[in-house]
Amino acid sequence: MTINNYLKKETHLLLSVLSLFSLLSCQKQPKLNFGQDYIGDNGAANIVLVDTATVRMSTVRVDSSATAGTGYLQVGSYTDPYFGNIYSRAFLQVGLPGSFPTINQFDGYDSIGLIMLFKKGNPHYGDTTVTMNYKINQVTDLYELNESINQRGFYSNSSFNINPNPLGSASFSLYPSIPLTSQGLGDTLKIRLNDSLGQAMFNMIYNNSDSIKKSQNFLNWFHGLCISPDTSVGKGIIYGFSDSILLRVYYHEVGAVTSYKTIDFGITNKSFQFNNIITDRSNSVLAKLKPAPTGQGQNPLTTVSDSIGNAGYIQSITGLNVKLTFPYLNGIAHRQDYLSVIRAVLTVKPVPTSFSTTWTLPPQLSIDYTDLNNLIGSPIPSSTTGQAQTGNMTVNYSVPLNTVYTYDVTNFIKAQIVNVSPNATDQGIMLNTPPPASTNSFVRAILADGSTPINQRVTLTIYYLSLYPHN
Amino acid sequence: MKIRSLLISLSIFTSLGAMAQGNFSPYSQMGIGDLEDGYYNRTSGMANTGQAYRNNRFLISNNPASYSGLTDQFFTLEMGIRGSLINYYGTPVDPSSKQSGDITFRRLAMGMKLAKHWGSSIGLVPFSTQNYEYDVPYYLQGSSSELANLHYSGHGSVNKVYWGNAYEFFHHLSVGVEAGYLFGQLNQKSSIQNLGSGTTLASTTNTVDLNNLYMQYGLQVYGHIGKKWEYSLGGTFNSRNDLLASYNRIVLDNDSINRNSQQLSQSYLGVPNAFGAGLSITHNQKYTFVADFRHQAWGAEKNAYPGKNYTVVDANRGSIGFEISRKKSFYNSKVELSYVQAGAYYGDSYLQINGKQIKDYGVTAAFGVNGLKTPLSYNVIFQYGIKGTQNNNLIEQRYFNLTFVVNYGAIWFTRGKKYD
DSSP: OOHHHHHHHHHHHHHHHHHHHHHHTTOOOOOBOOTTTTOOOOOOOEEEEEOOOOOEEEEEEOSOOOOTTSSEEEEEEEEETTTEEEEEEEEEEEOOOSOOOOOOTTOEEEEEEEEEEOOTTOOEEEOTTSOEEEEEEEBOSOOSOOGGGTOOSOOTTOOOOBOSSOSEEEEEOEETTTTEETTSSTTEEEEEBOHHHHHHHHHHHHTTOGGGTSHHHHHHHSOOEEEEEOTTTOOOEEEEEESOOEEEEEEEEOSSSOEEEEEEEEEEOGGGOEEEEEEEOTTSGGGGOOOOOOSTTOOOEEEEGGGTTSEEEEBGGGTEEEEEEOTTHHHHHTSTTEEEEEEEEEEEOBOGGGOOSSSOOOSOOEEEEEOTTOOOOSBOBOTTTOSBOOOOOBOOSSSGGGOBEEEEOHHHHHHHTTOOSTTGGGOEEEEEOOTTHHHHOOOOEEEEOTTSOGGGSOEEEEEEEEOOOOO | OHHHHHHHHHHHHHHHHGGGGOOOOGGGGSTTSEEOOOOOSTTGGGTTOOSSOOOSSSOOTTOGGGGGGSOTTEEEEEEEEEEEEEEEESTTBOTTSOEEEEEEEEEEEEEEEEETTEEEEEEEEEEEEEEEEEEEEEEOBTOSSOEEEEEEEEEEEEEEEEEEEEEEETTTEEEEEEEEEEEEEEEEEEEEEETTTOOEEEEEEEEEEEEEEEEEEEEEEEEEETTTEEEEEEEEEEOOEEEEEEEEEEEEOTTOOEEEEEEEEEEEEEEOOEEEEEEEEEETTTEEEEEEEEEEOGGGGGGGSOOSSEEEOOEEEEEEEEEEEEEEEETTEEEEEEEEEEEEEEEEEEEEETTEEEEEEEEEEEEEEEOSSSSEEEEEEEEEEEEEOSGGGOOEEEEEEEEEEEEEEEEOSOTTOOOO
């Protein structure tokens, strides 16, 4: 055997052994679970959970909400055991139809009515079993923004003077879940109006009056309507009618066969349609709520929870939001073992007896930054998604305590826990109903403050990295 | 030839690459890790029995006194690689995943007969290794309901670089000294993980740097009994020493931001007094029987290794081995062509866990081939052993090792003269 052959043989042996080793190495590792058996104090960092951080709660009252152009005519009144008497009426403008039929001298006027539509799923608030009475009044003011106060839109506190003598009224019950009214006309509600208005409009069409030639001329003649509940009859429900309302003139054409016809005046300038909301909280737990700002440039005031039933109240359409501040967060940062915030979770639980299928909770609650001015700032994003948060509500009517909104407030707490500015304790989180529910719905939430048991209140849970000093 | 070299290089790199995923050794988290009790040399096939063994070609690092047995002016280089396959048994082992395998580089040594009676060797070997990972359910502090997963892992090793010298007196006595320098790093990491997603919420890495001298002294007495019998008696002694431990700790949060980086005060662990004694009897230069006993006084070091549910205790190990060597006569001397070996061992390790001292026992077998026309020699060793127990909620490891030792030997500085 030559040296070359020896080398070949040895190389083959070496390669075979190394290949065998490589195959051996392709095994996975075992999974072991020792339990706590051998874990001593190895000086490792822990994660400490603190869910007893003080959450100071207050209710912030603003003067209005932007109820114009929401798509719903909120009409009705309701006495809420927590929020007091709430009364809403709708203002709107009626416009001209696209064209008018030709009316001859033999045709005759019959009647005029207001046709209101609602659909299943439209917002409503209150007791559907109560009979309501609605009044229709004509707006006497010119329906326009007030330039003298630099008005830029209509809000829930906007209103116009109306003719105290109603054009018409009707009593009915609404069954929104079907939907049906006690008038038996399905999802349509009809309110007969004063014939003098109908006759006047019919004559204008017959005479081809200047007032119906141009839209603005018509609006100068007929400023608008106000649909309001008659509080003297009963308080039961505020209903959000669709804004496809019609003012319908009924007439007949005389011919070989008399035919009955209609002319529809629809709503116009939908962005000018607004709902005027009036609250009377004098007989409720919110009687001590500090007043809303009255002047321009004034910031809203806060009312702390312990003066209003140890709770915070959210009903954004009536101007109520809840501000949370965390006055003693620094105390956690000053702990000997504190290193950093890992995660912070805000858990918002509504008071169990405060909501039902009638008193519905906001399906979404936003959290936004706020400060000593008590205004709603930018949204507080999730630390994982970077997106604004609305609480991912889980609602449970049979076990109300399991109803909860949850927020990742890690980024906020990380900044706030080391915030040493003099205004730090005024900086916090504003809980509010995001649009569109903030302007088209009376959904509301009542939140318990720190005086209630921990499993029923708003809780801030902080997970912080802890390391006890070692030498 | 180039392709062959490339293939070998690739294989070696593949094998070494696999070292990063070493076998988990559950109890290596305790003490200083798993103590290495193998030598990865000529004696490995005889259950690493070699306190009294002497050889003229191979480096018998079991006893530094043996280096004087090398052939004059002989230079030798040895490398050992071990592949290991382990099956784990016991209550803490998840039945779906109870096996692992790895390849690790275990030894590099070189030696030379510097003078007629003076042999010397330097080398790098592992002293102990730490390699474990396991999970523990963990309630967040301050909560009785929020669970997380605590993932413990430890990786690292303490290695020994040594220089051993032996001097022969009166042709029957050899005295050896090995100056070993222990050095290494053990990294222990504790990670708190989200139970659902597995994302790490916080981690603490404790790094321990260890180093100091660890001296070994050796003695061998040997001779002939009649024409056909040879004997050798050997002994070693290691003197205890402090092992300087420097601790560093780094705490990272869930964004991997360093929240605490601290150099902790230094302390001393210890490596114990140890002694070994052995016997070797050879008949007709063909059959060799060896027996060893080793004792390590770890019990005296227990205060340096405080731990939960375990303690360090004195370790003992006994082993026997047998070898048949096939030799061929060349001129006036005999040259070894190949050999086969077998051995058995039984030992109590230095760990007593849950009141139970961890035992380790098994058998070995090996064959070796010495190249006649090349300077290389190959030794392939098989080992099967059982370590630990399934009692007391402990883990038993049944392991199969395949070790490959390559030896390169050549006569150096001959000035033209190769044989006496």
